[in-house]
Amino acid sequence: EVQLVESGGGLVKPGGSLRLSCAASGFTFSSYSMNWVRQAPGKGLEWVSSISSSSSYIYYADSVKGRFTISRDNAKNSLYLQMNSLRAEDTAVYYCARGDWPADYWGQGTLVTVSS
């Protein structure tokens, strides 16, 4: 069974940093592109970043470019999102999702709240 479990969310002050993790199981992690997608409270989905299976290709939404860094460790079956210079508008549930679009499996999400 494919499982994606996000962790690392929490309350952080504006300008602060946070590192999200996504633990993958039930499939050959190193064979799949992975993604981060977020959802602000009561809003729709917003793509954040994607990384190819070998980390050769990395893409970011303009809204996070230069502040967020996506990475992965195929030996640990894990995906990461380093978030720096956080803003109030980054407040959202962050989902990791598998696939080179469409994203065929998603986690349950981890909530990031940016507030003073």
Added chain:
Amino acid sequence: QPVLTQPPSASASLGASVTLTCTLSSGYSNYKVDWYQQRPGKGPRFVMRVGTGGIVGSKGDGIPDRFSVLGSGLNRYLTIKNIQEEDESDYHCGADHGSGSNFVVVFGGGTKLTVL
């Protein structure tokens, strides 16, 4: 990049049928769109991909035969027949666009389906 437009809400009675619409912006009539179901408090679940020729690839895991898609012009439709209580969800459409430094994934605002 394309813009995806969805009506914010829809409703249907138990056992009836409903068709949800995702409309691509002008000039993107050849684009495929992905449908995702999001039950309250849960992560999104891939339903299926649709192009002008209908379904592209396979349905997501566990998606019942009651769900079908159609594509025409700029519109991508998701039809649910014999609606059940568990179908009450937010339905999001998404599309990937471009390559290299221009790669983005865009989503519509989502449609909240209420089962009466």
